[in-house]
Amino acid sequence: MGLGIPAWCEAMKIFGRHKLRWTVLTSAPGGIAGEQWGDTWFARDLVDALCRQGQDANTTSRQNAHALDRENDDVVVVLRGLTEVKPNRSKKNSIWILWVISHPELVTQQEAERYDVVFVASNHWKPNFVEVRPLLQATNPSRFSPKAGVADSGDTVLFVGSTRGVFRPIVQDAIAANIELSLYGVGWQQYVEDVQIRAEFLANADLPAAYASARVVLNDHHEYMAETGFLSNRLFDATATATRVISDRAVGLDEVFGEVVRTYASVDELAQITGDLESTFPTYEARLAFAKKVAENHSFDARAKELVAFVTNNREKA
Numbered sequence: 001m002g003l004g005i006p007a008w009c010e011a012m013k014i015f016g017r018h019k020l021r022w023t024v025l026t027s028a029p030g031g032i033a034g035e036q037w038g039d040t041w042f043a044r045d046l047v048d049a050l051c052r053q054g055q056d057a058n059t060t061s062r063q064n065a066h067a068l069d070r071e072n073d074d075v076v077v078v079l080r081g082l083t084e085v086k087p088n089r090s091k092k093n094s095i096w097i098l099w100v101i102s103h104p105e106l107v108t109q110q111e112a113e114r115y116d117v118v119f120v121a122s123n124h125w126k127p128n129f130v131e132v133r134p135l136l137q138a139t140n141p142s143r144f145s146p147k148a149g150v151a152d153s154g155d156t157v158l159f160v161g162s163t164r165g166v167f168r169p170i171v172q173d174a175i176a177a178n179i180e181l182s183l184y185g186v187g188w189q190q191y192v193e194d195v196q197i198r199a200e201f202l203a204n205a206d207l208p209a210a211y212a213s214a215r216v217v218l219n220d221h222h223e224y225m226a227e228t229g230f231l232s233n234r235l236f237d238a239t240a241t242a243t244r245v246i247s248d249r250a251v252g253l254d255e256v257f258g259e260v261v262r263t264y265a266s267v268d269e270l271a272q273i274t275g276d277l278e279s280t281f282p283t284y285e286a287r288l289a290f291a292k293k294v295a296e297n298h299s300f301d302a303r304a305k306e307l308v309a310f311v312t313n314n315r316e317k318a
Helices: 007-014 038-052 169-176 204-213 223-228 233-240 253-260 267-275 284-297 300-317
Strands: 021-026 056-060 075-080 095-100 117-120 157-160 181-184 197-199 216-219 245-247 261-263
Touching: 021 038, 038 056, 038 075, 038 300, 095 300, 117 300, 157 169, 157 204, 169 181, 169 216, 169 267, 204 233, 216 233, 233 245, 233 253, 233 284, 245 253, 245 267, 253 261, 253 284
Parallel strands: 021 056, 021 075, 075 095, 095 117, 157 181, 157 216, 181 197, 216 245, 245 261
Antiparallel strands: none
């Protein structure tokens, strides 16, 4: 069973305004567990955006990738995360798109060659075994916007994320810098004091308000993703709310976010930035202006338009 089709998207089918049938497959598990995966929400936002482009779109989890009949799909978009999803190409003229949004180190030549095109969430990763097209991650500005919360009214320094089984460096650095940190995520009890843990889970629906109201949001990357320019989805979501963001360094980060996102390389530098937020970051008005640019250039609508244009052009050439 898939994750469903938006009601208004279903209405477009009834009135015959859709062009092609799309399925977005995620590497997230199904059911309750999948609700805690960012890939699940990423897929839903992409589906909504495709529907706004006049497409007939739905999404499903990795468990259903092979069980569901793909013969009715014109386009299948596989969001590549932690787990490979092997194409079930029963329809000869369907288009299969691999969009690598994380963990590019797991993608092999054999996997990439199963697809008609490979999009990657980086402007800098160019593997030697397949041609790729850059398509960065995105945000949903209808949820992640400055209106989601009152600026500077929430957590002083906010980090949302699990431990991933390690003491994540940015959190470790924040603790070492004696920063007043608010943590949401699983597994932190073994690394930090309980007073710094707000909850083990922050619902996706509550994320926009948490980001918009925080004085500053912390962001980090897997080491290989930072080295290859796979910019975190959190960067797009947080900057869309006009909050301040501090991140570890990543290739291409400055090209996309400029001075709105500050990076650091040492505990002392992190302490210095958080200790003087007003003079370190652009003004709120400047951040509002940048949030508008994020909404225009890095929304799921912008990404959906690019995907639809690619598919349309290639079907016309066929």
